Amino acid sequence: LEVRENEVTALIGPSGCGKSTFLRCLNRMNDTINICRVTGTILLDGTDVYDRDVDVVQLRARVGMVFQKPNPFPKSIYENVAYGPRIHGMTANKADLGDLVEASLRRAGLWDEVKDRLDQPGTSLSGGQQQRLCIARAIAVNPEVILMDEPCSALDPIATARIEELIDELRENYTIVIVTHSMQQAARVSQRTAFFHLGILVEDGDTEHIFTNPEDQRTQDYITGRFG
Structure with missing residues (x-):
């Protein structure tokens, strides 16, 4: 599976098919699970992670x-x-850190909503605002890739639409891999789509091709709702 730079790759498939497990392999989050064993190679700029x-x-x-x-x-x-940039030593002084916090919140589309209450708890925000705060937290350390595991599943339609708009904006600067159960969302936000079933990558390709002319019958059956 090739994840292309500055594109959104959507991972789709029924529950339990391995999408999130695969996603967590990409930055070794599965290392924290004692019973998890990973085989194979994941290359980031030519280096196996x-x-x-x-x-x-x-x-x-x-x-x-x-x-x-x-x-x-x-x-x-x-x-x-500020937490991530501080522990990574990314800024020289408090003023630079403040500028980085503001820039990250602006990129996440949250600055105008929180600029007058930055000292309030992050948990005081609405669900959609909290998710954008988490996105701001992720981009504050200047990543190359952002992994999103069903980022809209706990949000209402309005908050979901805002996150989808944000994803489209972020791909100008970041490579994004998103797990989603929504076929409509995958079609809206991604340039490439990968279909997983029973722990296997069945098919991947351009999103339009996957949704209009898939090669594998299992992909066709899934996107047309014959199983889920």
Whole structure:
């Protein structure tokens, strides 16, 4: 499976087919699961991310993640975004850190809504705002890739539409891989789509091709609702 730079790749398939497990392989989040074993090769700029010499902390800075349920830190809105750059030593002083926090919140489309209450808890925001805060937190450490595991599943339609608009804006600067159960969402936001079934990558290609003329009958059956 090739994930192309500055494109959105959607991972689709029925529940339990391995989409999220595969996604977590890309930045080694599965390392935290003792019973999980990973085989194969995942190349990022020609380097296998499972190479023993790879710094996992640095890998996760390069390949950020936004989870299914918004999970802001139990900190202020400001500190949620500032935490990553601070521990990675990305800024020289407090003023630079403040500028980075503002820039990240602006990119996430949240700055105008929170600029007057940055000291309030991140958990005080609405669900959609919390998810955008998590996106701001992810992009604050300047990743190359952003992984999104069903980022809209816990959100209402209005918040979902805002996140989808944001994804389209973010792909100008980032490569995005998104897991989604919504065929409509995959068609709207992605340039490429990969279909998983029973733990196997069945088919991948341009989104328009996958949805209009898939090669595999299983893909056709899934996108037409014959099973799910």
